Amino acid sequence: MRTHSLILLAALVLSTTGCRHDEFADQQLQLVVDGRIENGRHPMVQVTTTVPIVKEYQSVDSLQNNIVRWARVTVSDGEQEEILVGKYDEQFYPPYVYVANNMRGEVGKSYRLQVDYNGMHAEAVTSIPSPVELDAIQWKKADIADTLYTITARINDNPAQHNYYRLFTRIQHPNERRTFLPAYLGIFDDEMLAAQNEIVVNKGRTNLKKDYTPYFALGDTVIINFTQIGEDAYRYWRDYEEMLTLSRNPLFPVKKNLNGNVTGALGCWFGYGATQYQVVIEEK
Numbered sequence: 001m002r003t004h005s006l007i008l009l010a011a012l013v014l015s016t017t018g019c020r021h022d023e024f025a026d027q028q029l030q031l032v033v034d035g036r037i038e039n040g041r042h043p044m045v046q047v048t049t050t051v052p053i054v055k056e057y058q059s060v061d062s063l064q065n066n067i068v069r070w071a072r073v074t075v076s077d078g079e080q081e082e083i084l085v086g087k088y089d090e091q092f093y094p095p096y097v098y099v100a101n102n103m104r105g106e107v108g109k110s111y112r113l114q115v116d117y118n119g120m121h122a123e124a125v126t127s128i129p130s131p132v133e134l135d136a137i138q139w140k141k142a143d144i145a146d147t148l149y150t151i152t153a154r155i156n157d158n159p160a161q162h163n164y165y166r167l168f169t170r171i172q173h174p175n176e177r178r179t180f181l182p183a184y185l186g187i188f189d190d191e192m193l194a195a196q197n198e199i200v201v202n203k204g205r206t207n208l209k210k211d212y213t214p215y216f217a218l219g220d221t222v223i224i225n226f227t228q229i230g231e232d233a234y235r236y237w238r239d240y241e242e243m244l245t246l247s248r249n250p251l252f253p254v255k256k257n258l259n260g261n262v263t264g265a266l267g268c269w270f271g272y273g274a275t276q277y278q279v280v281i282e283e284k
Contacts (some may be wrong), residue, residue, distance in 0.1 A: 002177055007276075023081075030050045031265035032236045032265060032266045033268070035124075037270075037271050038271070039128050039202030040274075041105055042251060043075045043100050043115065044099050045084060045096070045098040045269075046092065047071045047117065048066045049066045049068060071116060073114070073115050075100060076111070077111050082103045084099055089275060100225035106128065107130050108130070109127060109128060111125070119218070120264065122262050124262040124268075126271040127230070127271050128271035128272065130214035133156045134224075136154045137152070139275060139279065146213075148213070149216045151279060156186075157197050159221040161190075161219050163228055164234035165228055166237055167186055167227075168180035170225075171222055183203065184202040187240075203215065217281065219282070220280075220281045221280050222281065225275075225276050229271075230270065235259040239259050
């Protein structure tokens with residue numbers, strides 16, 4: 001579900017646009033950690049190293065050299081600890097993930113992640129918020145074309161609490177990846193929601209697809225993963241959206257790292273209180 005990892009790897013770190021390349025030629029490598037744990041699901045972590053800025057062009061394929069395949073990755077909940085197993089998985093980029101076989105996330109529990117590799121140590125703690133349900137989901141034809149559709153949903157938000165939400169989507173199709181993508185503009189602070197708590201559900205996006213459209217097509221089976229997140233995850237995803245929007249604009253270069261929560265490395269380890277929904281786009 002973590003296809004934004006390419007951006008973590010190639011743009012999150014050492015993204016100091018406008019600086020001289022030789023200033024970073026001898027930059028010491030750092031770990032980049034990208035991990036998550038959801039209610040009812042196994043924790044999953046990707047580990048890479050930072051990419052130094054060099055004069056030579058670096059292709060996407062060459063970035064696979066920065067994948068860390070032999071780290072010791074552990075997750076503990078205060079009662080049990082499990083060593084995650086690394087494996088190749090082409091559904092993700094980079095195509096290597098560390099996964100648990102036994103541990104599954106539980107709402108309200110805290111989870112400590114520790115990563116050790118080549119003398120480097122990183123750790124972070126997160127907890128899983130309570131899932132929040134959507135009251136209603138509907139779709140209609142987009143204004144720009146009869147063949148494209150928009151999806152809207154209404155959040156069952158508790159006004160007595162200050163909550164943060166993140167949307168992920170995927171299209172259930174043999175030619176599409178089975179992993180979720182972060183929905184474009186799919187990060188919400190409930191203090192900024194409209195009075196009816198209605199949100200737009202856009203298609204997931206990475207900067208790898210130049211022909212991206214936020215709309216869905218007739219016949220699409222859309223899986224929506226609606227998650228409640230903590231404030232630290234909200235800050236991270238807010239910065240991610242800003243980077244994704246501005247990274248293609250040469251007038252507004254991205255010059256800062258994302259606000260992660262990992263000590264001893266760059267990156268994130270977040271808990272998600274998730275609920276999933278399936279929507280089939282069809283003529284009404």
